[in-house]
Amino acid sequence: MSDNLVRLRRLFKPRRGWVIAVPLLWLTLFFLLPFGIVFKISLSEAAISIPPYSAILDYGHETLNIVLTFSNYLFLTTDTLYISAYWGSVKIALLATVLCLLLGYPMAYAMARAPMRWQLVLLLLVMLPSWTSFLIRVYAWMGILSNNGLINNSLIWLGWIDSPIRMLNTNFAVILGIVYAYLPFMVLPLYANLTRLDGSLLEAASDLGSRKLNTFFKVTLPLSKGGIVAGSMLVFIPAVGEYVIPELLGGPNTVMIGKVLWEEFFHNRDWPVASALAMVMLAILIIPIALFHRYQSRELEE
Amino acid sequence: MLEGPGEGDAGYQRNQVNNNSERGVMMSRQSKLSLAVAAASLALMTGAAHANEVRVYNWSDYIAPDTLEKFTEATGIRVVYDVYDSNEVLDAAMLSGRSGYDVVVPSNHYLTRQVSAGVYRELDHDKLPNMVNLNPELMDDLESIDPGSRHSIPYMWGTNGIGYNVERVEAILGEDAPVDSWALIFDPEVTTALKEGGCGISMLDSGDEMLSPAMAYLGLSPLSEETADLEAAGDLIAAVRDNITYFHSSRYISDLANGDICVAAGYSGDIFQAADRAEEAGRDFTIAYSIPKEGAALWFDMMAIPADAPNPDNAHAFINFILEPEIAAAITEYVVYANPNVAANEFLDPDILNDTSIYPDQEVMDNLYVAEEKPLAVQRVRTRTWNRVKSGI
Numbered sequence: 001m002s003d004n005l006v007r008l009r010r011l012f013k014p015r016r017g018w019v020i021a022v023p024l025l026w027l028t029l030f031f032l033l034p035f036g037i038v039f040k041i042s043l044s045e046a047a048i049s050i051p052p053y054s055a056i057l058d059y060g061h062e063t064l065n066i067v068l069t070f071s072n073y074l075f076l077t078t079d080t081l082y083i084s085a086y087w088g089s090v091k092i093a094l095l096a097t098v099l100c101l102l103l104g105y106p107m108a109y110a111m112a113r114a115p116m117r118w119q120l121v122l123l124l125l126v127m128l129p130s131w132t133s134f135l136i137r138v139y140a141w142m143g144i145l146s147n148n149g150l151i152n153n154s155l156i157w158l159g160w161i162d163s164p165i166r167m168l169n170t171n172f173a174v175i176l177g178i179v180y181a182y183l184p185f186m187v188l189p190l191y192a193n194l195t196r197l198d199g200s201l202l203e204a205a206s207d208l209g210s211r212k213l214n215t216f217f218k219v220t221l222p223l224s225k226g227g228i229v230a231g232s233m234l235v236f237i238p239a240v241g242e243y244v245i246p247e248l249l250g251g252p253n254t255v256m257i258g259k260v261l262w263e264e265f266f267h268n269r270d271w272p273v274a275s276a277l278a279m280v281m282l283a284i285l286i287i288p289i290a291l292f293h294r295y296q297s298r299e300l301e302e
Numbered sequence: 303m304l305e306g307p308g309e310g311d312a313g314y315q316r317n318q319v320n321n322n323s324e325r326g327v328m329m330s331r332q333s334k335l336s337l338a339v340a341a342a343s344l345a346l347m348t349g350a351a352h353a354n355e356v357r358v359y360n361w362s363d364y365i366a367p368d369t370l371e372k373f374t375e376a377t378g379i380r381v382v383y384d385v386y387d388s389n390e391v392l393d394a395a396m397l398s399g400r401s402g403y404d405v406v407v408p409s410n411h412y413l414t415r416q417v418s419a420g421v422y423r424e425l426d427h428d429k430l431p432n433m434v435n436l437n438p439e440l441m442d443d444l445e446s447i448d449p450g451s452r453h454s455i456p457y458m459w460g461t462n463g464i465g466y467n468v469e470r471v472e473a474i475l476g477e478d479a480p481v482d483s484w485a486l487i488f489d490p491e492v493t494t495a496l497k498e499g500g501c502g503i504s505m506l507d508s509g510d511e512m513l514s515p516a517m518a519y520l521g522l523s524p525l526s527e528e529t530a531d532l533e534a535a536g537d538l539i540a541a542v543r544d545n546i547t548y549f550h551s552s553r554y555i556s557d558l559a560n561g562d563i564c565v566a567a568g569y570s571g572d573i574f575q576a577a578d579r580a581e582e583a584g585r586d587f588t589i590a591y592s593i594p595k596e597g598a599a600l601w602f603d604m605m606a607i608p609a610d611a612p613n614p615d616n617a618h619a620f621i622n623f624i625l626e627p628e629i630a631a632a633i634t635e636y637v638v639y640a641n642p643n644v645a646a647n648e649f650l651d652p653d654i655l656n657d658t659s660i661y662p663d664q665e666v667m668d669n670l671y672v673a674e675e676k677p678l679a680v681q682r683v684r685t686r687t688w689n690r691v692k693s694g695i
Contacts, residue, residue, distance in 0.1 A: 046678055048419045050399045081686065084695045148562065169548060252549055252692035260689075266390035267509070267685045269397070269415075270678060 035282075042275035043068045053271050072276035082277065085260040086284060092171065092246075092256065093239035096178035100186040100235045101228065103179065108190035108227070109220075112197070119195075126187050138177055138248050145173050145249070169251035177245040182238065186231040193227025194220075226299060233292050237285055257281055355380040356616035359395075359403040361603065362387045364458070366629075366636040373623050379616050387552075396421045396608065403608055404617035407457050410447045410602045411510070414675035422453040422606045429618035430455065432625030435645035443672055444602060454604035455621055458639040461662065461670060462511055462599040465554070465573030467501070467564035469587040474499035484519040484594045487567050488538055493545035502547035502563030504554040505539070509688025511551075511599065512539060512567065514673065518597040524671045527680045536687040540694075549692055555579070558589050570659065574638040591659045593666050600670035602642070 044053040044067075058065040076082045111122045129137065144150045145168040152164035167173055197220065205215040243258030250256070257277065264274035358370075362385040370381045384403075386392050389412045395401045396408070396416050408416060416422060427433060433455065440456065448454045464486055471479050471486075474496055480486050487493065493503060505512050516535035518524040526532070547563055554566035559579035566573065570591055577589035605624065607617045623629060630641040631649035640660050647655055654660055662670070676684065689695065 048415060050397055050419055050421060052397045052419065079686070081689060081695055148560075253694065255689075255693050255695055263685055263689070266388075266394065268678065268681050269393065270682070 038275045038278055041271050042072055042279050043070070044272050045069045045071075046270045046272050051271070052269060069272070072272045073280070075273060076276060076280060081255070081260065082257075082280075085255050085257045086281070088255045089240045089242075089257040089281075090284070092174060092178070092254075093236050093242070096175050096182070096239050097186075097232050097236045099175065099179045100183055101232060104183055104186035104190055104231060105228070107183075108187045108194055111187070111191050112194035123191070126184050126191075130184055134181065135244065137181065138245055141173070141177055141180070142168060142248060145176075168249065169254075171250070171254055173249035173251075174246050174254055174256075177249045178235075178239050178242060181245065182235040185234040185238075189230040189234065190224065190227040193224050193230075197223055226296075229292055229295060233288060236288060240285060241281060354378065354616075355382055356613055356620045357382045357384070357402060357404045357611075358620060359384050359386060359392065359401070359406045360457075361385060361407060364407070364603075364637055364639075366632040369624075369629060369633060372629065373620060376623065377616075377619055379619060381620070400610055401608055402612065404611040404613045405605055405607060405620050407603045407605055410444070410604060411673040411675055413454055413604050413606065414447055416606075417448065417453045421608060423609045423611060423614060424452055425455070425607065425621075426618060427451075429615070430622045430625065432622050435625055435627055435630075435643045437642050437644045440602075440642045443600065446672065446674065447602070448604065454606040455625065456602045456642040457605045457624065458633070458637065458641055459600065459602045460570040460639045460660075461593050462506070462515070462567070462569055462601070463573070463591055463593040463659075465558055465566045465568050465576060465589055465591050467558065467561065467587050468590050470499075470501050470561070470564040471496070474501055481590070482592050482595050484515050484596050486565055486594075488516055488519045488542060490542050490545070493542045496565060497545040501565065502557070503545060504557065504563050504566040504568075505546055505549050506551045506567055506569075507549040507692075508551060509684045509691075510673065513684055513687060514599060514671070515567070515594070515596070518594075518671075521596075524597055524599075525674055527676065529683050532680075532683050532687050536691050539691045543691060559583065559585070561585060561587060571637060571639045574660070578638075593659065593662055593670070595669065597669045597671055600667075600672050602672075 040056055041053055044056055046052060047054045054067070054069075056067055058067065107126070111119060111126075114122055142149075146152070147164040147166065147168070149168070151167065152161075155161045156164065201219055201223070202215055205219050206212075210218065241258050242256065243262060246254050246256045246259055247262075250259075261274055261277050261281075264270050264277060356379050358381055360383070364385070365383075370383055374380060386395075389409050392406060392408055393412050393416065395403075396406065397419060433451070436456070440459065441451065444451070444456060464481070464484070466481055466486065471481060475492065480489070480492060485492050486496075487503060487505065496503060513532055513535045514524040516538045517526055517531055520531075520534055520538060522531045522534065552572070554563060554568050555572050555576045556579070557563045558566055558573065558576035561580075566576075573589065573591040577591070580587065580589050605621050607614055607621075611617050624633075625643060627643055627645040628649050630643040630646040634641045634646065635651055635654060638654070638660065658666065
């Protein structure tokens with residue numbers, strides 16, 4: 001009897017392979033496969049056909065021809081537009097990430113310190129806005145920021161300004177939009193990190209005569225580094241490739257890579273160059289991810 | 303050519319509800335069944351329904367409210383009607399293949415390339431007896447786009463010109479304001495005066511739509527593919543850039559109607575819509591549309607059948623139905639774009655038929671140009687020039 005039980009248990013014991021299988025399948029289906037397709041298109045040539053690019057593999061006369069075109073990547077270096085667009089995206093994403101951190105850290109800190117019964121409510125309040133469509137929330141900002149919008153009309157009504165301040169269709173609006181949309185992604189990992197903070201360490205610091213501010217910078221902040229890094233990645237990475245926010249809130253001089261990619265794809269109808277742009281963007285994003293990974297594994301070793 | 307949702311959307315949605323009501327009933331029944339069974343039976347039903355439906359993919363807000371209903375009444379063919387709001391979206395769907403649509407309506411300058419990519423099926427003219435109703439002169443214009451109408455039939459046509467606030471422009475520029483010229487948008491002095499007079503100017507956010515008129519204004523060929531010409535046009539627009547309130551392809555409809563801007567380069571039908579809205583709201587100004595004397599774009603939206611359309615016979619029936627004079631007239635009265643159907647003229651409201659901004663007279667027609675498909679290299683220069691104009695990079 002007990003023998004059977006053991007055998008049964010062994011059968012259902014989650015083996016390592018099983019656990020990895022689901023994320024592996026997921027990544028293969030939704031990351032590796034699309035990645036391979038985009039990479040393939042980036043090495044082809046634009047053509048007037050369905051689909052609108054040349055085939056890489058061509059089998060005929062008992063020979064297999066492989067034609068790889070690298071000119072799409074070289075092309076990206078010939079025009080400053082692409083570099084400006086990458087730089088513009090990184091700059092805006094970086095600024096938005098810093099602002100998210102400055103806003104999100106105190107929020108997460110206050111939440112982690114709030115009485116237990118309040119924490120769930122506060123957590124819900126942070127997540128609640130995400131229950132409405134992202135697009136609708138960005139549209140709402142258009143209504144708030146426009147010349148005829150909520151802010152300008154209120155200020156004019158109060159008599160503080162005579163003519164509306166131009167806010168919509170500026171880089172300011174884009175950064176505001178990104179900070180607003182991605183703030184929960186900063187707050188949640190920080191909160192998770194800060195609630196796990198060992199209270200006895202703070203008591204020890206206080207026993208040893210450390211002031212509160214000193215304790216914060218010397219104990220709390222260094223210990224929450226993992227949360228800071230995770231939150232920053234979660235904001236920075238999607239913000240670099242953001243398309244909707246700059247499209248709706250940005251102005252003519254907001255040059256971000258998402259928009260340039262869109263133009264290559266839809267205006268020029270050059271899928272290969274658009275794919276090359278996407279591949280380079282991925283390469284740029286891999287740098288912070290790799291740094292994050294190294295940091296994480298170092299922390300695990302400790 | 304309408305971009306973005308307009309007030310007339312309610313009309314389209316009514317259609318949508320009517321056409322889908324049958325489906326709605328089926329869905330609610332299914333919800334009682336298990337998910338797997340529902341999915342399987344849905345697949346079966348759509349498979350079975352193929353024989354008697356036609357899937358149409360058209361511009362948003364671009365058909366009369368009762369057209370689809372009448373088609374189903376006349377033929378018994380159910381219409382599945384979807385909409386898009388830009389040629390780019392349709393183009394990407396077509397070039398990816400297997401869209402599942404039977405009838406799509408691209409604009410002429412996108413159609414040519416799609417035809418050469420093999421996107422569309424050749425039309426069977428025997429199934430389109432109503433083609434006799436088409437205006438032979440317009441069909442001549444279309445020879446360069448689709449010779450012999452082998453792949454497409456025009457749906458509606460229009461022009462790109464200038465919409466302006468009659469009273470405000472006259473107050474700022476005086477009675478001899480150049481409202482019949484692209485100078486209203488491209489001349490630095492004129493635009494500076496408008497800006498200082500508190501009159502906003504908008505341009506379409508499209509290199510294709512703005513560089514051609516700029517070249518026409520400079521006395522160059524609006525269809526020039528020369529890099530130097532395109533750059534000259536770019537320089538012209540860059541010089542007035544600070545006087546332009548914004549670049550957008552649909553926002554000007556409501557802004558013109560509200561008086562937020564008072565000059566806009568835009569699509570004819572959109573500006574008529576703005577004029578209607580201003581009138582309905584009882585504004586103290588009127589919005590007018592003019593086709594500049596230097597030349598303007600004449601465009602056609604073309605009905606075509608994708609090569610892999612599931613119901614090509616029904617697609618022909620649908621196109622033939624649209625070519626019925628009464629049907630074409632009803633659509634024109636609703637969307638305020640001209641149709642290519644001469645036989646429809648007798649059913650058309652004379653106010654629309656005699657409006658030279660909708661049906662221009664011959665002299666103006668002779669000055670219009672039809673945008674052509676550009677090779678990738680030229681298209682690239684256009685997009686790049688437009689980017690430089692807007693962002694300075």
